[in-house]
Amino acid sequence: MESVARGGTRWKRFAVVMVPSVAATAAIGVALSQGALAASFSVSGQQFKVTAKQLDGTGFVQYGAMDSGKSGNHPVAVVGMDSAKITNLCQSVVVPVPVFGDISMVLKAGGKGSPRVEAKKLYIDADDLRANATFTNVDIGVSVDRTTKGPGPAKGDKYVPDSFAQQADKVRFTDVKQRAWATTAGTFKLSGLGMSVKKGKHECY
Structure with a gap:
């Protein structure tokens, strides 16, 4: 399926790398509240959860930005990659329906016996990420x-000019758990795609 959309470390070391990006999103929130930036990316009122056994990316960049929607403005850490290959992808979203209750949509791809999910020009807008990470030739604190x-800031993203970012030639995430507001990609190939819609709350984690 093809659709058009938008050195080794332990977790403690990974957290040290990630914290400055999270701090950068806080600075963006302050700038937005003071009218210095206008939020642009329009997102739905529901976050979604994503898990993956492994993600291998080339051309990695990360920076703070702001997503906006009817539910308000959402500071996020944007992860961008020129290309990515993902094993055992699961994506879930829970939509509350008046009277009927929660409805869950779960999408799975790249599982056992299937080729990995492949994406090009992939951007993930997340406010929570847990994983083990290995970066190759990482630069921390670049403008x-x-x-x-990496692919550079996504077109239309709102961020503080010359603010904190980090980049690497390659990245490997394992045992990924993330909560996101949006994912965009130039190309997204989902091998072994399966989708289910169920009543109740059925999330990837």
């Missing part, structure tokens, strides 16, 4: 406007 190893 978001001067990154060279």
Whole structure:
């Protein structure tokens, strides 16, 4: 299926790398509240959860930005990759329906016996990420406007100019759990795709 959309470390070390990006999203929130930035990306009122056994990315960049929607403005840490290959992908979203109750949609792909999920120009807008990570040739603290190893800021993203970013030639995430507001990609190939819709709350984690 093809659709058009938008060195080794332990977890403690990974957290040290991620914390500055989270701090950058807080700075963006302050700038937005003071009118210095206008939120642009329109997102739904529901977050979704994603898990993956492994994600291998090339051309990695991360920076703070702001998503907006009817539910308000949402500071996020954007992860961008030139290309990514994902094993055992699960994505779930729970939609509350008046009177009827919660409805869950669960999508799975790239599982046992299937080729991995492949994406190009992939951007993930998340506010919570848990994983083990290995970066190759990582640069921490570069200007978001001067990154060279990834796809650069996504078109239309709102961020503080010259704010904190990090980049790497390659990245590997394992045992990924994340909560996101949006995912966009130039190309998203889902091998072994399966989708289910069920009553009640059935999430990937």
